[in-house]
Amino acid sequence: MPMLDHPAMLLGAFPDLQVEPEEARSILRPQKDERYGFGYALSPYRGCGHGCAYCYVRDYPHPLHGPDGWGRWSSPKVNAPELLWAQRHKLHGQRVFLASATDPYQPLEREFRLTRACLDVLLQCPTTRVILHTRSPLVLQDLDRLKAFGARLSVGLSIPTDDDTVRQIVEPKAPPIPSRWAAAERLSREGIQVGISVAPLMAMVDPQAFARRARESGARSAWVGGLRLLSADPFYRVLAHHGWLKVLDHEYQAEVRAVLKAAFPPASSRKQEARTPAPKPRLRITEPHHPPLFEGA
Ligand code: SF4
Known part of the structure; x- marks a missing residue:
């Protein structure tokens, strides 16, 4: 489960990142564009600690950091697994993409384990296909979960x-290329x-x-x-x-x-x-x- 007792630990572990845990109101975003080929986007975080210089959402407005702050803040949606559990009836036969406009294995996932907890919910949805996309070898920390999905999960x-x-x-701020290989x-x-x-x-x-x-x-x-x-x-x-x-x-x-x-x-x-x-x-x-x-x- 996500760790809610966070501030002191996070200040030490992520000194160059402002961590702003939040309670999300919803967690599944329908994708209506046929090009995307999936039913819902699921983002356990808002913002991304990888802060890629070309990121297509780097202009995401932030009240404190403004348009130049991309990569310097991240908001873990601490209730993401609970929301997903409550909305799992939507997922029958659907595809779920993790994640949109954020990396599900950005550094905060090492502590918050929100992606992992969401995968645990998705494992309970046997007709749902899961597509993970990441720049981080941190994905390996969930190897046991990923394997449990069998053919209905792929990783990009x-x-x-x-x-x-x-x-x-x-x-x-993203992991080195050799570690991704x-x-x-x-x-x-x-x-x-x-x-x-x-x-x-x-x-x-x-x-x-x-x-x-x-x-x-x-x-x-x-x-x-x-x-x-x-x-x-x-x-x-x-x-x-x-x-x-x-x-x-x-x-x-x-x-x-x-x-x-x-x-x-x-x-x-x-x-x-x-x-x-x-x-x-x-x-x-x-x-x-x-x-x-x-x-x-
Ligand atoms: S990992 Fe993806 S979402 Fe995160 S900053 Fe880079 S391009 Fe943007």
Whole structure:
């Protein structure tokens, strides 16, 4: 259950984050846009301690921190599991996506365990499909829960670049890239469906090697989402300063997308492969079910 006795512990554990626990009024947000492919978004937190510089909700208004405070505050919805339990009748046959506009395994989850408690509720909903999306190997702390879902759960690991020096600039508070690969490998080894989300695509050193790495991780799918950005956006200046404006180039995005597509061929090609007497494929590859948060995803 979530820890409500928090202030002193949190000041020490998260010195660069203002933690603002709150009682949410609702927890399931219906998704009516067909493109998203899921029924409800479930966010156990408001705000995100990862504070990615390109985050699509970084302008989220906050009375204290204003538009520049993204990544410096987070509000755990301490009653999220109870709300979800009360609303579980909505979930029959539905898909639930964790999480929208926040990372369900941001650092606070180590203490609050709200995502974990919500998973416990979802485990009681046997016809509900669960889609987790994260940038953090903290997801491994719930390995037992994730495995208990079997085929009705998938995890998307967001790995937007192969270069951790790029990550340090665009996602300075999110976990290092190698730790995400390690998480993808561990989850795959444990039989969990993993997808690699290259979204939003950042500068890459070697897309071919990245695609091989994705394949070797045991992931069953990978996809690319291109960043959409106005030139007036502060992140545009970051990209320009580092010589990374190519990430906005549709040709560059298409090039990386093609490399990943070749590494994870579509279902029709896989059927053709299956008809040949070649050794049995080690993995059954499925199309990604993750929502496209960025263009082209
Ligand atoms: S992890 Fe996701 S929600 Fe959190 S700051 Fe980064 S892009 Fe935004």
